[in-house]
Amino acid sequence: MIGRFILNYPEAARRTGVLLALGLVALALFAMGVSSVWLGRLVPPLSEWLAANDSLGRLLAAIAIALILAANWKLLRLLPRRQQVIGVWLELFVLLMLFFYSFDLSFAFIAKKIGFLITQGVVTTLYISAISIVIATVIALVGAIAKLSKNGVIYGLATFYTSLFRGLPLLMQIYIIYLGLPQVGYVIGAVPAGILALSLCYGAYMTEIFRAGIQSISRGQSEGATALGLSPSQTMALVILPQAMRVIIPPTGNQFIAMLKDSSLVSVVGVWEIMYLARTQGQTEFRHIEMLITASMIYWILSIGLEFLQARIEERFGRFNVR
Numbered sequence: 001m002i003g004r005f006i007l008n009y010p011e012a013a014r015r016t017g018v019l020l021a022l023g024l025v026a027l028a029l030f031a032m033g034v035s036s037v038w039l040g041r042l043v044p045p046l047s048e049w050l051a052a053n054d055s056l057g058r059l060l061a062a063i064a065i066a067l068i069l070a071a072n073w074k075l076l077r078l079l080p081r082r083q084q085v086i087g088v089w090l091e092l093f094v095l096l097m098l099f100f101y102s103f104d105l106s107f108a109f110i111a112k113k114i115g116f117l118i119t120q121g122v123v124t125t126l127y128i129s130a131i132s133i134v135i136a137t138v139i140a141l142v143g144a145i146a147k148l149s150k151n152g153v154i155y156g157l158a159t160f161y162t163s164l165f166r167g168l169p170l171l172m173q174i175y176i177i178y179l180g181l182p183q184v185g186y187v188i189g190a191v192p193a194g195i196l197a198l199s200l201c202y203g204a205y206m207t208e209i210f211r212a213g214i215q216s217i218s219r220g221q222s223e224g225a226t227a228l229g230l231s232p233s234q235t236m237a238l239v240i241l242p243q244a245m246r247v248i249i250p251p252t253g254n255q256f257i258a259m260l261k262d263s264s265l266v267s268v269v270g271v272w273e274i275m276y277l278a279r280t281q282g283q284t285e286f287r288h289i290e291m292l293i294t295a296s297m298i299y300w301i302l303s304i305g306l307e308f309l310q311a312r313i314e315e316r317f318g319r320f321n322v323r
Contacts, residue, residue: 035218100293109287110294117177117281117291121274122298127190128273129260132198136259137252139203144210145236158207167205171265173197178269194266202259206252211250252312257303264299274298 041209072091076084146158165173178193188196217240225235267276282291 043200062225068080103229103289103293104291105293109285110290113281117274117277117294117298120272121140121277121295122302124139124271125260125263125273126302128194128198128266128271129256129263132195132202132263133256135195135199136203136206136255139199140206140210143203143207144214147207147211148214162204162207165200166203170197170201170262171268174265174269190266190269190271193269194271198259198263198266206255209248209251209255210244213244213246216247217243231320244315246314249310249314249317253306253313256310259305259307260300260302262296
């Protein structure tokens with residue numbers, strides 16, 4: 001009967017299919033918390049019915065989600081793996097954008113402010129993060145070597161440092177450095193205070209990563225290098241570290257991404273990075289959610305860039321260490 005209807009009335013069947021698809025999508029969005037008022041823009045009759053029948057609407061919405069997920073799973077499974085990944089990303093991104101769109105955002109306000117947010121906030125955030133990453137890496141390497149030392153004094157200094165800076169919240173470290181150092185005669189600006197706090201905090205975490213990576217290399221490697229006449233520093237630089245990078249890079253990349261996001265904490269001392277500008281610019285016209293969503297998307301894009309860079313570095317060192 002349905003097949004005969006499609007053959008005899010193709011245009012009516014197409015419209016009916018579109019309405020059913022929109023109805024399923026609207027029900028799914030309703031189940032995810034999207035208001036019936038906003039759904040009126042998508043399917044007006046359905047939104048009115050949902051407003052009058054909330055309980056039954058949520059039951060039907062749950063059924064609609066199950067049907068959509070099942071159909072979507074089947075369709076995605078027909079594609080090659082790479083296209084499956086792309087398809088999942090696109091679908092989830094569209095859902096995320098629909099979720100944001102339901103907030104009734106002012107896109108004109110976002111367009112007016114995003115340029116300043118990028119030129120000032122992103123530049124400052126990248127500047128702070130890049131310098132902090134370099135300093136933290138140097139601290140981590142020195143700390144890892146110190147924790148592997150047989151000298152009790154050096155080992156004690158390294159363990160005290162890692163215990164202290166891993167045990168204190170990063171926000172507290174920023175406040176102590178920015179507000180505490182001037183009281184003992186060392187006046188420090190907001191940006192240097194933020195860089196110092198990030199470097200010391202993440203240097204402590206990365207010390208353990210470097211230590212574990214170095215210890216993952218068998219003792220025979222260092223013994224062989226010594227037999228060839230290499231000094232301890234040459235052994236570490238030319239033999240141990242290149243092999244340990246396979247173990248070090250993945251968790252270190254995660255720390256870099258975390259540092260990029262935690263750089264938002266330096267906004268508490270007035271640094272004009274992404275979070276500070278998003279908060280202050282949103283206050284001008286009481287458009288806080290617009291600026292917060294814009295800032296979150298900027299952080300996400302920057303994190304994706306770091307993930308891509310991490311993958312390339314992992315690939316390079318993976319080829320380098322092939323035996």
